[in-house]
Each structure stands twice: as structure tokens, then as C-alpha cells.
Amino acid sequence: MTGRNVADGRGVFIGPVAVGDDVETIMMDTAAPANGTTSALVLIEYQNDFTAPGGVQHDAVRAVMAHTDMMRHSRVLLDGARARGMTVLHAPITFAAGYPELPSEPYGILAGVVQSKAFRKNSWGAEIDATMAPTAGEIVIEGKRGLDCFATTNLGFILRQRGITRVALAGFLTNCCVGSTMRSAYERGYDVVTLTDCTATLSIEAQEAAVNGTFPMFSRPMTASAFLAEHDEGATA
Amino acid sequence: MTGRNVADGRGVFIGPVAVGDDVETIMMDTAAPANGTTSALVLIEYQNDFTAPGGVQHDAVRAVMAHTDMMRHSRVLLDGARARGMTVLHAPITFAAGYPELPSEPYGILAGVVQSKAFRKNSWGAEIDATMAPTAGEIVIEGKRGLDCFATTNLGFILRQRGITRVALAGFLTNCCVGSTMRSAYERGYDVVTLTDCTATLSIEAQEAAVNGTFPMFSRPMTASAFLAEHDEGATA
Amino acid sequence: MTGRNVADGRGVFIGPVAVGDDVETIMMDTAAPANGTTSALVLIEYQNDFTAPGGVQHDAVRAVMAHTDMMRHSRVLLDGARARGMTVLHAPITFAAGYPELPSEPYGILAGVVQSKAFRKNSWGAEIDATMAPTAGEIVIEGKRGLDCFATTNLGFILRQRGITRVALAGFLTNCCVGSTMRSAYERGYDVVTLTDCTATLSIEAQEAAVNGTFPMFSRPMTASAFLAEHDEGATA
Amino acid sequence: MTGRNVADGRGVFIGPVAVGDDVETIMMDTAAPANGTTSALVLIEYQNDFTAPGGVQHDAVRAVMAHTDMMRHSRVLLDGARARGMTVLHAPITFAAGYPELPSEPYGILAGVVQSKAFRKNSWGAEIDATMAPTAGEIVIEGKRGLDCFATTNLGFILRQRGITRVALAGFLTNCCVGSTMRSAYERGYDVVTLTDCTATLSIEAQEAAVNGTFPMFSRPMTASAFLAEHDEGATA
Numbered sequence: 001m002t003g004r005n006v007a008d009g010r011g012v013f014i015g016p017v018a019v020g021d022d023v024e025t026i027m028m029d030t031a032a033p034a035n036g037t038t039s040a041l042v043l044i045e046y047q048n049d050f051t052a053p054g055g056v057q058h059d060a061v062r063a064v065m066a067h068t069d070m071m072r073h074s075r076v077l078l079d080g081a082r083a084r085g086m087t088v089l090h091a092p093i094t095f096a097a098g099y100p101e102l103p104s105e106p107y108g109i110l111a112g113v114v115q116s117k118a119f120r121k122n123s124w125g126a127e128i129d130a131t132m133a134p135t136a137g138e139i140v141i142e143g144k145r146g147l148d149c150f151a152t153t154n155l156g157f158i159l160r161q162r163g164i165t166r167v168a169l170a171g172f173l174t175n176c177c178v179g180s181t182m183r184s185a186y187e188r189g190y191d192v193v194t195l196t197d198c199t200a201t202l203s204i205e206a207q208e209a210a211v212n213g214t215f216p217m218f219s220r221p222m223t224a225s226a227f228l229a230e231h232d233e234g235a236t237a
Numbered sequence: 238m239t240g241r242n243v244a245d246g247r248g249v250f251i252g253p254v255a256v257g258d259d260v261e262t263i264m265m266d267t268a269a270p271a272n273g274t275t276s277a278l279v280l281i282e283y284q285n286d287f288t289a290p291g292g293v294q295h296d297a298v299r300a301v302m303a304h305t306d307m308m309r310h311s312r313v314l315l316d317g318a319r320a321r322g323m324t325v326l327h328a329p330i331t332f333a334a335g336y337p338e339l340p341s342e343p344y345g346i347l348a349g350v351v352q353s354k355a356f357r358k359n360s361w362g363a364e365i366d367a368t369m370a371p372t373a374g375e376i377v378i379e380g381k382r383g384l385d386c387f388a389t390t391n392l393g394f395i396l397r398q399r400g401i402t403r404v405a406l407a408g409f410l411t412n413c414c415v416g417s418t419m420r421s422a423y424e425r426g427y428d429v430v431t432l433t434d435c436t437a438t439l440s441i442e443a444q445e446a447a448v449n450g451t452f453p454m455f456s457r458p459m460t461a462s463a464f465l466a467e468h469d470e471g472a473t474a
Numbered sequence: 475m476t477g478r479n480v481a482d483g484r485g486v487f488i489g490p491v492a493v494g495d496d497v498e499t500i501m502m503d504t505a506a507p508a509n510g511t512t513s514a515l516v517l518i519e520y521q522n523d524f525t526a527p528g529g530v531q532h533d534a535v536r537a538v539m540a541h542t543d544m545m546r547h548s549r550v551l552l553d554g555a556r557a558r559g560m561t562v563l564h565a566p567i568t569f570a571a572g573y574p575e576l577p578s579e580p581y582g583i584l585a586g587v588v589q590s591k592a593f594r595k596n597s598w599g600a601e602i603d604a605t606m607a608p609t610a611g612e613i614v615i616e617g618k619r620g621l622d623c624f625a626t627t628n629l630g631f632i633l634r635q636r637g638i639t640r641v642a643l644a645g646f647l648t649n650c651c652v653g654s655t656m657r658s659a660y661e662r663g664y665d666v667v668t669l670t671d672c673t674a675t676l677s678i679e680a681q682e683a684a685v686n687g688t689f690p691m692f693s694r695p696m697t698a699s700a701f702l703a704e705h706d707e708g709a710t711a
Numbered sequence: 712m713t714g715r716n717v718a719d720g721r722g723v724f725i726g727p728v729a730v731g732d733d734v735e736t737i738m739m740d741t742a743a744p745a746n747g748t749t750s751a752l753v754l755i756e757y758q759n760d761f762t763a764p765g766g767v768q769h770d771a772v773r774a775v776m777a778h779t780d781m782m783r784h785s786r787v788l789l790d791g792a793r794a795r796g797m798t799v800l801h802a803p804i805t806f807a808a809g810y811p812e813l814p815s816e817p818y819g820i821l822a823g824v825v826q827s828k829a830f831r832k833n834s835w836g837a838e839i840d841a842t843m844a845p846t847a848g849e850i851v852i853e854g855k856r857g858l859d860c861f862a863t864t865n866l867g868f869i870l871r872q873r874g875i876t877r878v879a880l881a882g883f884l885t886n887c888c889v890g891s892t893m894r895s896a897y898e899r900g901y902d903v904v905t906l907t908d909c910t911a912t913l914s915i916e917a918q919e920a921a922v923n924g925t926f927p928m929f930s931r932p933m934t935a936s937a938f939l940a941e942h943d944e945g946a947t948a
Binding site: 397426 | 867868871872898899900
């Protein structure tokens with residue numbers, strides 16, 4: 001785990017919590033394994049329209065998905081997060097029939113959503129991929145309509161109410177929803193991890209630009225296996 | 238760039254928009270009285286747990302519901318809003334089994350929700366009252382877990398995307414969710430209307446304190462019929 | 475109330491949350507004194523326009539200020555918070571000349587601000603009362619223009635970055651800015667304390683309605699001395 | 712100014728308020744092309760620490776500033792925005808002595824701010840560049856401490872209260888604060904313009920990745936001169 005006294009300036013990542021009145025204890029703490037119970041894994045838009053052949057956005061992301069071997073790494077990630085007691089949060093995007101939540105002529109990335117008729121509520125394409133689906137007790141974040149997972153949902157509410165301090169991000173698109181959520185989580189003071197081999201976007205060039213360019217500015221980018229290892233016995237984060 | 242009425246495509250300004258070639262139409266529209274298409278009615282927690290005998294919170298609000306004749310006025314309100322082309326938004330509160338979105342020992346008003354086992358997703362109590370239920374095309378706001386309808390949902394996103402400038406509030410509780418949403422809408426710069434005879438809370442004393450005390454500070458309080466009249470031909474608000 | 479130290483499980487409150495099967499540990503934790511370093515005192519609008527004879531809003535709040543003996547209690551509160559190592563945050567409201575941040579014809583409570591020409595930047599009335607003024611190292615929250623101290627400022631950013639989990643509120647007006655900030659802090663998952671003898675508003679009736687009516691729904695209301703005592707050796711919060 | 716009261720049903724409504732003392736002018740405005748009065752120019756961190764030789768971050772951005780001829784274009788932009796009656800907003804970033812608003816060991820981009828001792832309140836480096844400085848009546852946005860200009864300030868409050876629907880962004884860094892603000896403005900439903908020749912960042916590669924990669928997803932990227940031309944007589948946007 002993480003957490004440092006703002007005052008003393010020693011130790012590891014300090015995130016949103018100054019802890020305790022005893023620096024020695026804190027130093028010991030930082031040698032302890034990263035605690036799964038204060039980490040959350042946010043799975044962004046693992047929905048058939050992205051993940052599955054036949055999904056209306058699948059062809060657009062297929063090349064990068066293969067490049068990062070995204071789905072295989074994501075399944076290992078999800079199993080490992082569950083085994084370590086992390087909070088697992090699913091963040092799909094959906095729209096009602098006719099996209100009444102959007103203007104009739106949106107521009108930018110949302111225009112593509114409307115034009116392709118993606119993510120329609122109750123459609124097969126909007127369903128979470130069966131291999132990444134929530135189990136009983138896992139929370140599905142409601143309300144996502146735009147890019148940033150925090151902006152229109154109860155994600156922030158749930159993280160705060162549950163005392164989460166580390167947020168790991170995986171899913172689609174690397175430089176769109178993952179990037180916006182990373183920026184917002186960083187600004188909110190979380191210890192943000194971006195899972196580089198569990199993301200995909202529209203081109204390998206754009207993937208590399210995000211992973212090498214902006215990810216290090218607002219997060220600690222790493223692979224799924226490195227992230228899981230941070231939470232293992234003896235690990236220091 | 239552009240901007241159009243989602244509903245009919247005929248030129249009422251609705252969002253991030255320059256007005257371009259729709260200027261003629263817009264001028265006609267804006268010459269009309271207080272326009273239903275830029276008004277939204279937000280119906281807060283008209284759910285069986287509040288509205289119906291047998292609902293776990295019903296007894297707590299029954300006296301004030303009778304005092305304001307809330308449900309009768311609310312049905313007139315809903316019919317009238319639909320007839321005038323307003324955006325109708327339904328804002329229920331729900332929680333997953335076991336209330337994982339909340340701490341295990343909440344305090345304040347949310348403690349009462351957990352203790353009474355209210356608003357459990359997929360329960361009869363969480364369902365919207367049949368007489369106030371959404372019709373096809375009406376948006377159900379997702380994500381409400383706390384008090385302020387804006388705080389954990391896509392309400393703000395939808396209002397902005399649809400170009401709504403006036404927000405009218407009805408539902409439960411007068412001094413809790415209605416009051417928090419009123420304050421937040423006022424702060425966001427909306428023309429906020431609180432519908433005094435379409436709200437209820439735990440005591441007549443608390444109802445009066447809210448309606449006479451804080452409502453005028455952050456809204457224009459009025460009855461449902463006065464609100465509907467503001468949108469009628471020749472009306473000025 | 476309950477909560478856990480993110481880092482080591484030993485007793486710093488971190489939100490209104492107990493975590494499942496860790497209850498035993500939590501109970502031990504909560505026997506420790508409430509730690510000043512994770513508490514923040516937010517002083518709302520202790521500005522001459524409210525506090526001092528000659529301030530343009532002073533006459534409106536004078537009766538309740540006398541009723542609660544607000545300034546005397548507030549000075550004890552501020553001294554005590556500093557002595558206990560709390561983060562002290564000052565949250566004044568100010569407007570540029572001509573109130574360009576507001577519409578030319580605001581309604582509700584902000585209309586009164588404009589009409590009375592209150593809180594003009596660089597005016598004597600906008601200055602923080604000399605007896606409550608920040609010392610070196612105390613942060614003055616910037617940007618407050620509306621009611622909720624979180625809505626238009628960096629308050630949330632600073633609380634998160636510093637690891638604050640308990641927020642105590644004092645100042646003006648009990649049922650306006652204090653009330654809006656209380657609701658927002660509660661919704662954000664903080665342990666919210668409202669300091670009943672360090673607040674004032676426009677009438678004793680409105681003061682009582684807030685303190686007895688809405689404060690207990692969204693906070694733990696108490697006197698300044700009770701709040702300070704919570705942070706003393708051996709105290710349990 | 713701009714905007715009309717919903718109330719009277721004439722003109723184009725733009726907020727909860729009638730603004731300005733001359734309805735006739737407003738009516739003419741709404742017939743005019745892309746209206747300066749509903750456009751805002753947000754100038755991000757034009758501070759000596761970035762813009763001037765000797766500024767602690769200047770060397771890091773100098774190459775891209777020269778590449779885009781940023782300062783010359785920015786001055787044309789600012790003059791043109793003023794001449795067209797746009798709302799001009801200045802958004803500097805500042806920190807109190809010792810950076811108490813940040814953790815003692817920040818990571819990511821904010822770590823660089825602390826290490827370089829940039830943007831210290833009341834220092835020369837934090838001052839807005841003399842050639843881009845606010846004139847009387849222009850609003851300086853307060854509270855910016857992180858990346859997104861909306862996140863910790865009253866920017867959103869002011870835009871809403873003034874009825875702004877189009878937001879144009881210029882300044883530093885292209886892929887950091889400009890990018891975060893662009894994403895947030897897009898999500899909030901604004902017509903977002905990014906001014907490609909009035910931005911700079913740490914490398915030409917990163918500049919190109921932002922301008923060509925993410926800008927078109929969340930904005931309408933264009934040069935300063937194209938943006939100004941959109942607001943000229945006869946233009947349609």
C-alpha cells in the first residue's frame with residue numbers, strides 16, 4: 001500500500017491519504033504488500049460492440065487488440081484482481097433507443113457512436129463480453145454516456161464510499177475513455193495505474209502515442225502482470 | 238456546427254451550437270411563449286417504497302403526501318408536461334443487493350435507507366409508481382445513489398446535450414433529494430422551479446420549513462398548475 | 475462511526491466506511507483519538523460584510539450571531555483546530571467589479587449579493603475578519619462564487635491531495651452556504667461535522683430549522699467544544 | 712452581453728437570466744453569424760514560467776513555441792477575440808508557498824511542477840505574460856491547481872452564468888492542460904475549438920500526436936485566423 005504523511009516527505013506514493021501520527025509505522029506500512037481492499041479495477045467498455053466479431057466497432061479496434069493480446073491479458077487481470085480481493089467495477093456505455101441523451105447532430109467521437117448505432121441499451125452489442133462479465137456482488141457503474149468514467153456516473157461516489165485509493169484502468173479506447181478517466185482520476189488524487197496490455201484503440205500509432213506519451217504524465221503505466229505483482233506478499237508499491 | 242431539437246429536428250437551439258442556417262426557424266421558435274422544449278421536468282424517486290401502501294418508507298411520508306395532495310397534483314403535472322413537449326426525466330434511486338455502493342455503517346439519511354432495506358434494485362419497492370411510469374422515449378436517469386440528482390448521474394450531461402435551461406423538480410423528499418438537487422441546479426445556472434404541491438417529506442413542519450425557507454433562496458417555488466400555465470400560449474414567466 | 479486506515483488497518487478514519495470482516499480491527503481502531511491530521515476545518519465567509527458592524531450584510535445576521543455567540547465560539551474553534559494540527563481552510567466568496575461572474579439579473583440568494591454590492595474583491599467588506607484571518611501556511615480556497623464550497627473551487631482537490639477524511643464546517647449562512655457545502659461533503663463520503671454554535675443566518679427560526687432539521691440528515695451536528703474534544707487524547711469519535 | 716430571460720419568450724434564451732439592458736440589440740445578435748457574445752476564449756497558463764526566457768519551464772516548450780509561432784498567433788487571437796466581443800478568460804495555475812495544495816511526493820506531471828518550483832503565487836514566473844495580460848473587465852479564473860481548467864475552478868460556473876456555448880482553447884501544454892480541458896468541455900456539451908497554432912508542449916512529436924490524434928476526437932481544431940473568421944460577418948459555423 002501507499003499512503004504517506006504529507007509532512008515528512010519520505011516514503012512512497014502518497015495519494016489521497018496522510019496516515020497516522022507515527023512515521024515509523026508508516027515506513028513499515030509502505031513495505032507491506034499493496035492492499036487489495038483499497039485497490040479498484042475499472043473495466044471500461046468490455047462490450048460486444050468492441051470485443052466480439054460482429055460488434056459494430058470491433059473491426060476498428062481488432063488490430064490493436066491483437067497487438068496487445070488484450071483479451072487474454074484482461075482475463076488474467078480480472079482473475080487476479082478477484083483473487084486479491086480488489087473491488088471490481090464494470091463501466092459499460094449505453095444509450096437509449098434513438099440516442100435521446102445526445103444532440104441530434106453530435107460532433108467528434110460521439111458522432112461515430114451514433115452513426116454506427118453502437119451501444120444501444122438491451123442490444124447484444126451493448127452486453128458485456130461473456131468472458132469479462134460481472135459476477136454476483138460486482139458493481140456495474142451506471143450512467144456512462146460520455147468519455148470520462150467519472151463525469152456522468154456514480155464511480156466517484158462508490159470509490160469514496162469504499163475507501164479506494166488506487167484505481168487501475170483497462171479497456172477501450174486507450175486514448176479516449178481510458179485516457180479521459182485516467183486524467184480525471186489523477187486530478188482527483190488517486191494512485192492511477194494504466195494497464196498497457198489491457199487497452200486498445202483505432203491504430204497502433206495512436207496506441208503508442210498514448211501509452212508512451214500521455215500515460216506517464218497522469219498515471220503509472222504497467223502490464224497486468226506487473227500490477228498484480230504489486231499486490232502480492234512482500235511486494236512494495 | 239449545428240444544433241437541433243432532438244425531438245423534431247426543427248431548429249430549437251439545444252446545445253453546443255452555432256445557429257448557422259437555422260436562424261429563421263429559431264427566430265420563430267423563440268418568439269413563442271416559455272418554450273416547453275427547453276424545459277425539463279425531473280421526477281425524483283416516485284418509487285413504490287415511497288408512494289405505495291406497503292412501501293418501506295411510505296408510512297413516513299404519508300401525512301405530507303396527503304397534506305399536499307401530492308400524487309393527484311403530480312399526475313396532472315406529468316400529463317401537462319408531456320402535452321407541452323417538455324423533456325421528462327425520471328430519477329429513481331436504487332442500490333445493488335447488500336448495498337455495496339455504501340459503507341457498511343453509513344450515517345445520516347443514507348443509514349435509514351440501508352436499515353429499512355429500501356430501494357433495492359429489481360425489487361417492487363424500487364419500481365417507479367405505475368401511475369408515474371416512463372413512456373417510450375422518456376429517459377430514466379441512471380446512477381442515483383446519493384441525494385443530489387446531479388452528483389452521481391448523467392442528469393447534467395443530458396440537460397446540457399439537449400439544451401435545457403429550465404428545470405422543474407418534483408418528488409421525494411422535499412428537504413433532502415429535492416432540496417439538494419435544487420441547490421445544485423441553481424448553482425449550475427438553471428432557471429429552477431420547485432413544485433410545492435408535488436413534494437413530500439417526513440413532517441408537515443419540515444415541509445413548511447423547506448417550502449417557505451430554503452426554496453425561495455434557490456428556486457422559484459410554485460404549484461404544478463402555475464408551472465404549466467407558464468408554458469401556455471401568451472404566458473410570460 | 476467507523477473507518478480504516480488505508481495503509482495499515484490501525485485506526486485512522488478514512489471515510490464513512492467499515493470494511494466487511496475487518497470489524498474487530500476497526501473497533502480497536504476507533505478507540506484511538508481522532509487524528510487532527512486527517513481533519514479539516516472549513517471556515518466559510520468570515521468576511522467583514524458578514525461579521526463586522528458596517529458590513530453590508532451584517533445587520534441581517536447580527537441577531538443569530540448574538541444568539542449562538544458565534545464569533546467567540548469560532549475563535550476558540552480556530553485556536554483549538556490549530557493546536558491540534560488540523561488543516562485550516564478559509565473559504566471566502568468574492569466577485570470582480572461589476573459582478574461579471576453573474577448574470578445581470580440573478581434571482582434567489584445571489585440577487586441579494588448583487589443588490590447589496592457585497593463581497594467585492596479588494597473591498598474592506600470582502601476581507602476576512604481580522605480575528606479569523608489566515609496565518610502563514612493556511613490555505614485560502616479560491617474561486618467561490620456560488621453556494622457550495624466544493625462547486626467552483628479547489629476545495630475537493632486539496633482535501634483529497636492532503637488525505638483529509640473529516641470535514642468540519644463553520645460560518646455563514648447556516649442554511650445556505652454551510653448547508654450546501656454540508657450536503658456536498660456528505661455526498662462525497664466525508665465524515666461531516668457541522669458546528670452549531672459557529673454558524674448564523676437571517677433568523678433564529680431559520681437557524682433552528684437548519685440545525686434541528688437538515689443538519690442531522692447530512693452531518694454530525696455538535697458544538698465547537700465537542701468537536702475539539704473528539705480530537706483529544708483518549709477520545710473516540 | 713448576451714442572453715435573454717426565458718420569461719418573456721423573446722430572443723434566444725441563454726441562461727436563467729435576462730442580461731443586458733437592450734433587448735433590441737439582443738434580437739439583432741441572434742440573427743448575426745456565429746456570435747462573439749456566446750463564445751469564450753480560454754487562455755491557459757500564458758505565464759512567464761512558460762512564455763519567457765528565464766521562466767523555469769520555458770526551455771522545455773521553446774522549440775514547439777517556435778514551431779507553431781505560438782506567441783505571435785496568440786496575440787492576434789487575443790486582439791481579434793476582444794474586437795469581436797468574446798468573453799476572454801485567463802486561466803493561470805498557481806500554488807502557495809511550499810505547495811501545500813499537493814502531496815509532498817506527487818507523481819506524474821505535477822511532480823515536475825514541484826521539482827522545478829514553477830508557478831509560485833506572487834512570483835514573477837506565475838505572472839501572466841505582459842503581452843497577454845488581462846484588461847479591466849476580463850475575468851481571471853481562480854483556483855487552477857491541476858490539469859483540467861474546469862475541475863478546481865469557477866470556469867464552468869462563469870460559462871453557464873454568462874450563457875457561453877462555444878469555448879476556444881489556447882495555451883500550455885497541448886497534451887496536458889489544453890487536452891484535459893478540451894475533453895472536459897466536450898463532455899459538458901460545449902462547441903469546443905482547439906487553436907492549433909496557439910498551443911505548445913514538450914516536443915514536436917507530442918504536439919503532432921495531440922493535434923492530429925486526439926484534438927479531432929473532442930473538438931474542432933483550427934488556426935487562430937480560421938477561428939476569428941468564423942465570427943465575422945456572413946460567416947456560418
